[in-house]
Amino acid sequence: MDISVTLINGLNLAAIYGLMAIGISLLWSSVGMINMAHGATFAASGYAAWLVADATKALVLAAFGKGLLTTSLMAGITLTAGAGFGALFGALIYLLAFLPIHDKPNFPVRSLIVTLAINLATVQGLLWYFGPKQKNLPKIFGTGKLEFLGLSARYDQIGAILATAVILGLTLFWLKTSRKGLEIRAMMQNPEGAVLSGISVRWTALPVTMLTGALAGLAAILLSQTIFVSPTSGTMPLIKGLTIALLGGLGSVPGAVAGAIIIGFLEAIVGAIPFLGQRYVLFATFLFIIIVLIIRPRGLGGLLDEARK
Amino acid sequence: MTKFYEIGQRPSEIILHPDGDAPLHRRRLPFTRRHLLKWRSRTNPKSLQQERMLADKRPLWWALGLGALAITAPFLTNASLTIAAIFCMFAAINVLWTLVIGTAGIFSLATLAIVGIGAYASAGLNVYLGLPWPLMFVAGGVAGLIVGGFLALPSTRLDGLYYALLTMGFAEICRVFVQQLKALxxxxxxxxxxxxxxxxxxQLQRPGLLLGFAGAFVILLLALLIFRIVNSERLGMLLQTAREDEAFAEATGIDYRRARLMVFLISSTGLGVIGAFYAQFYGSISPSIFSLDQLMLLFAMIVIGGLGRSEGAVIGTAIVVLIDKGLLxxxxxxxxxxxAIMLAVTLFAHNGLVGIREQFRGWRNRKKSEARARxxxxxxxxxxxxxxEFADKQEIYYRRFQKRLRDRLKALITPELIEEHRLRPLGQHSDALNRVLNHFRRGEVADKYAIMRQPDQFHAYKIVAFSGVRGAxxxxxxDKIYDDINQAYHAVFLLRVNDLMES
Structure with a gap:
């Protein structure tokens, strides 16, 4: 097996899981809610993007003909639809799982249950409405291969990696520089202190849920370049995102990035080793995470005091 | 004798009226010091009759529910009978899971994994090594105990959610491992x-189904028995202290970590036995028992019923199994x-369906006290x-009288009355002013004022207030100085009026 393929595969997986994990991690650290409906957001925004792309495809083709312009326009439409619907779904999660119960007794467990129920309902609803058949999204990065320094990678892999880097950079930049970002970071460091300084929990939680929803929507579009959209397609990214967020230490963005890279490479390497193969990927990942968690109970990045309890 | 309206909780209580001299005679359960029902004796202070009240009615509800299930089962159709058996089996699993989550406070999601391992171990031994079926339960229990011991090691080290994830991962590993086994x-x-x-x-005949249901029912009863023994005896009491305050429990010498491990091991063993039963009941075992969907459905059951209570586990299981298997x-x-049910229950109830009663009572009490305060x-x-808090009940009536008196006097105080007093502090007064002044004269010393002539000065007065305490x-x-005694009288009057209006 070629080492370059392993590398690119690893980075590709790391990019997409990283997007999911950072969404989960961010939501936990600022709002104190484990979002089990992240996978539902993923699947639902995949379907929304498919619907929009399907509806506009003929129109765009008729207007601009076949060419780079059409591809880039379709890419824009698909990404916007995915991210937009993801944000809307995030707002729905906010309305159902945060707003009614955030000041009630045992909020963490109850919000977890509510998001779990949303997940269950969404997956079954999609299955019921669209059927189990898989859908194909437009290839937003085109199809083809690129040879570079002896590395060979498909367009969609390179696109996913670059797009993730850009999205993450933008998100972190927004968190670092904007007023809302400051409020969110204050909420992450010390929720009570933030409230006492006049930061509204409700108006901080809404942008965070929408942002993480949009991240999940983008992850859905990016992953759908490699695999298809299906009602249950959100389950695996959810589990991966959760495990990576926990491996990195809940609430730690650098930890989540490191965890995503480690898991991505681990999966790619285990998949590439001949006598282990693709079937043992999950096995190896979980074994690794269990070992790490036993050695460091709060994950890689979660230094005991910084992580939200 | 006239019949009174029955109000309050009393009509719904179960009360016996034994003869006054009949001794309280309660049977103990064999080999234990426990009683089957919790009777409490008292003398009713109103009727002066001896009564015996049932303080805890839950055993009756359990007996009614389980009895109804056992009696109706033989008359059910084949499909319903299967559903009833599946309900019993899952209820048993959930009751033991409640023990782990509620009593021990370990957020473990490996329940079905342990059941599956028990099932696979016992089924494998039976099919490949010819173990007879009665020994399968032992094999399942041993397998559950071993896996439970393995899983329990990190449980005290990891936080709730981290441990939940770890156990979820364990289930996934089991699924993949079983699917990779060459022999299968x-x-x-x-x-x-x-x-x-x-x-x-x-198999699949009427007697077989009945036997299957009977077995599942016995398993459920055993699970409930284990729940009762673990949850409300020594281990459960230790853990309840630890739940309320871990540091306090540790300081009083309670090794709550060990107690948690014990509960985890006991319930794991039970789950292994249920696994063996599961394999026997279906005659086969497949990797789908390790799947996430099945786990989520099981979680929905205990969440709908209410985490941490055996009634909740059973009721939630009944609802979900009925919907899942009954409305195919x-x-x-x-x-x-x-x-949708899960969502609604979680949004509106603090702790599942069984917590609704308590929640409602809390809400009603809050509303009641709010209304009364208004x-x-x-x-x-x-x-x-x-x-x-008053031993002398006359004090209550005295205070009520004083309050009403003050209310009456407040109504008498008008600007004209004050003007009348200003003009003539001493001498003959109108009826209203007389009443007010008489009330002031009767008051406690602590409420009274005095006029103090300034030393070495003529016609210079200040007003002082008595402390009401001897020696103080x-x-x-x-600091106001009055040069006329009548002005001082009136100032004292105004102070008293002010105190009266503010009381």
């Missing part, structure tokens, strides 16, 4: 033709229904909840 590849990871307590020619015609919609003003009167001197009210 032909059957897609399943073991079929497992020996069973149901004879072979009874709905297709994927039935899971949607389960999700319609009553205190003004020195004794509130009903304070009344029990009066204190100066303010």
């Amino acid at each position: 590849t032909a059957a897609n990871g399943a073991i079929n033709n497992v020996g069973s307590f149901i004879p072979e020619d009874w 015609g709905l297709g994927p919609l039935r899971i949607l229904l389960v999700a 319609r009553t003003e205190k003004g020195g009167e004794v509130m009903p909840e304070e009344a029990i 001197p009066p204190r100066l009210v303010d």
